[in-house]
Amino acid sequence: MALSIFLAIILFLIVMQAAIPYLLKNTVVFGVTIPEGHTDDKTLAMYKKIYSATIFILGSIGLLVYVVWALGNQVQEDKIVFTGLALQFGILLISMGLYLYFHIKTMKRKRMHKWGDNLKRVRVADLTSRSNDEMLPSLMFALPVPITLGLIVYTAIQYGAMPDMIPIHWGPDGQPDAFSEKTPFSVIALLLILAIMQVMMLAINYFTKKSGVRLNASKRSTSRIQQLSFRKYTSWLLFLVSISMTVLMGFFQLTTIHENLGGATLMMVMPLGFLFIILIATAVYAFKVGQGGSRVQLEIDEEPIAGVTDYDDDAYWKAGVFYVNKNDPSIFVEKRFGVGWTLNFGNPIGYLIIIGPMLVILTISFLLN
Amino acid sequence: MFIQIEPTSEIPIYTQLANQLIELIASGTIKPSEALPSVRSLAADLGVNMHTVNKAYHELEKKNIIEIIPKSGAVINSISPKGPSDMQLDLIKLHLKPLIAESIVYGMDKEQILSITSSIISEITEG
Known part of the structure; x- marks a missing residue:
């Protein structure tokens, strides 16, 4: 069981990591702004190919060795889990190393050939973009919160009838494999974690809505449509995560209260279904929408405006991945290498939204053990 | 209704912004009683400091081109039928x-x- 789950996750990871250069806007390559007119550069195309091929080949070899090792040697399940995690970290480390290598090469190439030095560097905004923004209202993200509160109340009512040992961790087969003593805190710990995650996702939606709509200076109308699609579908994906997490964790809580609820099959199917939905949705989102909506197919074919290119904000992007700009009121900005949002590290509210909830969740997990 | 600024230009960004907004109003692209985006969202879209946008809006308010109304934001004034003061x-x-x-x-x-x-x-x- 653990092996097939890891097989699916690692395969997903390899494909996604290898595909990243092709899911991005062509104006940012390996975290470097590429001025208009050089986005089709042959050397850059080769960098992307080498990056993808290396990750794909190394990842596939790693996965093959992993599967053969796990099947051939009657390995214990915890060893399969540990090695599977190590393999994932390995793939991520290789991706990071390759990224940095090509980030530096791309930067050098841009500087050496003085790309964009003769172009006017501008920033473009559309005054009507906000009224056309179709991101989900943040109120919708508040909808699952009452479910959690209701479950807390229900747990309190059922407290007396609950078992003496409360499950706090579930194995790959959906059966609990770690327990904590029954206390008023431990019986609702899972729901508290759920509530924190729901609120965190609400906050992410709220602040990404306020974040900037970034347009491509030379292709304004195209990038405007793509940006708005990106914003819309990203908030849809986030909502799907919030809802499916509520269903999964709410289900676990109910099985803790009523031990025979659903039976072993449902206990196994629920987390697998959750994993399946999230992986499929993420893949569809990444390949259909792409970063900043770059993969959204449009009927119009806009001619780039001559003489202008995007303002080069590479200086604010540390290593091309960490955005630090105190002047920018955006708390989230689009990632440069990857699909989705990343934090503006120049804004302390961002730390609070992401790191605050993580600390609370860690504290809860720590108190349970 | 696109606005374009050049951060490296010698002309301060708030002046560029005010000038472009005036041009959009003069051309009739933005009509009287329409509202401009909030300071925060325009600053976020342009990736500039909120003070910069605020300064541009106040410049326009000083010139009586827009009116800053609490809660509704910056609203375009209608062009006076009596001509300029x-x-x-x-x-x-x-x-x-x-x-x-x-x-x-x-x-x-x-x-x-x-x-x-x-x-x-x-x-x-x-x-």
Whole structure:
């Protein structure tokens, strides 16, 4: 069981990591702004190919060795889990190393050939973009919160009838494999974690809505449509995560209260279904929408405006991945290498939204053990 | 309704922003009683400090082109049927004078200055 789950996750990871250069806007390559007119550069195309091929080949070899090792040697399940995690970290480390290598090469190439030095560097905004923004209202993200509160109340009512040992961790087969003593805190710990995650996702939606709509200076109308699609579908994906997490964790809580609820099959199917939905949705989102909506197919074919290119904000992007700009009121900005949002590290509210909830969740997990 | 700023230009960003907004109003792209985006969202879209956008909006308010109403935001004023006030007229003369003087120094005659002026007027009003 653990092996097939890891097989699916690692395969997903390899494909996604290898595909990243092709899911991005062509104006940012390996975290470097590429001025208009050089986005089709042959050397850059080769960098992307080498990056993808290396990750794909190394990842596939790693996965093959992993599967053969796990099947051939009657390995214990915890060893399969540990090695599977190590393999994932390995793939991520290789991706990071390759990224940095090509980030530096791309930067050098841009500087050496003085790309964009003769172009006017501008920033473009559309005054009507906000009224056309179709991101989900943040109120919708508040909808699952009452479910959690209701479950807390229900747990309190059922407290007396609950078992003496409360499950706090579930194995790959959906059966609990770690327990904590029954206390008023431990019986609702899972729901508290759920509530924190729901609120965190609400906050992410709220602040990404306020974040900037970034347009491509030379292709304004195209990038405007793509940006708005990106914003819309990203908030849809986030909502799907919030809802499916509520269903999964709410289900676990109910099985803790009523031990025979659903039976072993449902206990196994629920987390697998959750994993399946999230992986499929993420893949569809990444390949259909792409970063900043770059993969959204449009009927119009806009001619780039001559003489202008995007303002080069590479200086604010540390290593091309960490955005630090105190002047920018955006708390989230689009990632440069990857699909989705990343934090503006120049804004302390961002730390609070992401790191605050993580600390609370860690504290809860720590108190349970 | 696109706004374009050049962060590395010698002209301060808030002036560029105010000028572009005035142009959009002059061309009729933004109509009276319409609201401008909030300071925060326009600053986020342009990736500039909120003070910069705030300064541009206040500049426009000072010139009586927009009105900043609490909660509804920055709303465009309608163009006065009585034409410019004396104060506005004085201000325009004050700004035009050095430009016209500079044109003369560059060797432009009256014809040329007037023809440039009229072509700029049609450029703005005809989009």
